[in-house]
Amino acid sequence: MDAAARSCGRDPASVKLVAVTKTVSVDAICEAMAAGVALLGESYMQEAIPKLAVLAGQPVQWHFIGHLQSKKAKDAVKYFDLIHSVDSVKLAAALDQAAAKIKKIQEILIQVNAAGETTKSGLDPDTAVGVIEEISRLSNIRIKGLMTLPPFFDEAPERVRPYFAALAALRDSIEAKKIPGVVMEELSMGMTGDFETAIKEGATLVRIGTAIFGERA
Numbered sequence: 001m002d003a004a005a006r007s008c009g010r011d012p013a014s015v016k017l018v019a020v021t022k023t024v025s026v027d028a029i030c031e032a033m034a035a036g037v038a039l040l041g042e043s044y045m046q047e048a049i050p051k052l053a054v055l056a057g058q059p060v061q062w063h064f065i066g067h068l069q070s071k072k073a074k075d076a077v078k079y080f081d082l083i084h085s086v087d088s089v090k091l092a093a094a095l096d097q098a099a100a101k102i103k104k105i106q107e108i109l110i111q112v113n114a115a116g117e118t119t120k121s122g123l124d125p126d127t128a129v130g131v132i133e134e135i136s137r138l139s140n141i142r143i144k145g146l147m148t149l150p151p152f153f154d155e156a157p158e159r160v161r162p163y164f165a166a167l168a169a170l171r172d173s174i175e176a177k178k179i180p181g182v183v184m185e186e187l188s189m190g191m192t193g194d195f196e197t198a199i200k201e202g203a204t205l206v207r208i209g210t211a212i213f214g215e216r217a
């Protein structure tokens with residue numbers, strides 16, 4: 001990460017590591033924390049809740065990065081500092097309601113389907129601005145940026161580069177609209193196979209599992 005940032009003239013401190021701990025044991029998570037990992041990402045609510053209970057009070061932030069159903073909104077706001085995967089007004093409204101009940105301002109990212117794949121979650125880039133404007137009016141939600149999960153091109157991370165560039169361009173165009181309450185600080189993009197490319201295109205959060213913990217079972 002450090003080398004990728006330096007290679008394009010970025011401050012390495014401007015890119016944060018989210019260690020993705022889905023399927024990873026509490027012991028291995030503790031090892032990662034001891035090595036300095038401060039942001040942890042989980043994808044499945046059912047798996048995350050018992051792990052979070054064991055690790056409560058640790059000086060780490062928890063990020064939810066998986067597909068989230070509105071009916072899980074209460075758990076999401078209870079347990080997670082940042083939710084990367086908001087892709088509808090309906091889900092944001094459920095999170096807003098749940099956050100209001102516990103007097104929290106829930107920070108979120110908007111997931112964008114930069115490649116237009118119909119099988120994947122995330123907003124179509126063309127509809128993202130309108131949805132962000134609607135979500136920005138919810139008083140217990142704060143939009144902090146965008147997230148994408150591009151198509152997986154095995155061993156060819158350069159092929160995902162246009163999708164990362166498209167997310168960065170969308171970020172710039174949303175920023176230029178100066179929507180009240182919306183900050184575009186974070187670009188969550190890049191995984192084990194393509195994080196260097198993502199950093200070169202402006203990622204501020206990279207989500208990495210395999211490179212840290214090994215192949216998932």
Ligand SMILES: *Cc1c(COP(=O)(O)O)cnc(C)c1O
Pocket residue numbers: 020022043065066149191192193207208209210211
């Ligand atoms: C699993 C997962 C990752 C991490 O993938 P690796 O290839 O193991 O680094 C990143 N983002 C999301 C949304 C994931 O589900």
